[in-house]
Amino acid sequence: MGHEALITGIGGKDPKIDQDAFTAPTSVVIGEVTLHAGASTWYGAVLRADGGPIVVGAESNIQDNCSLHVDLGFPMTIGERVSVGHNAVLHGCTVEDDCLIGMGATVLNGAVIGAGSLVAAQALVPQGMVVPPGSLVAGVPAKVRRPLTEEERAGITLNGTMYVELAKAHKDAHAG
Incomplete structure (x- = not known):
């Protein structure tokens, strides 16, 4: 269709992208990035x-216009079935499995969700905040507010499942 994701190595480190991952046109993937099966980077990410x-x-899924970056000593790990909402900024942090990072949220170096x-x-x-599993975190600066309800946890799962299906549809649409 004329546009492709910018995928490039730097400093001898190249991205490793599973064949079942989706990188939207206009997304940028630079350096030592690994995208596992079914992962997706969306427009402008x-x-x-x-x-x-x-x-x-x-x-x-790393949604539209997200920025993910690392510093020396602060690598980034995004677990499985994680949704990173539009315009979020993640920097040198760890997000464990089955989380949702809300739109416009910022997670700094060394933080663990x-x-x-x-x-x-x-x-x-x-920087450095450790969020216990199953928590709702909100505010500036963020504070743990309460444990998530089963309904909220189910919503996180549903959101992730929806993005897996959307990624397949967008990948197919851009294949032609």
Whole structure:
């Protein structure tokens, strides 16, 4: 269709993208980035691994206009079935499996978001914060507000499943 994702190595480190991953046209994947099966990077997303690795787990989605970057000593790991909402900024952090990072949220170096957690839209998770599994985190600076309900956890799963299906549809649409 005339546009492709910008995928390039730097400093001898090349991206490793599973054949079942989707990289939208206009997404940027630079350096030591690994995208596992079913992972997706959406329109305008930038994953820049020029200071260490970024690993995006299976069936995780990095939505439109997100910025993911690392610093020396602060690699990034995004677990499986994670949704990173539009315009989020993640920097040198760890997001464990089955999380949702809300639109416009920021997660800084060394922070760890425990499995099954939800970071609210526009939240600022400060450097080094450790969020217990299954938590709702909100605010500037972010604070753990309460445990997630079963309904909220089911919503995270549904969102991730929807993005896996959307990625397949978009990949097929751009294949022609």
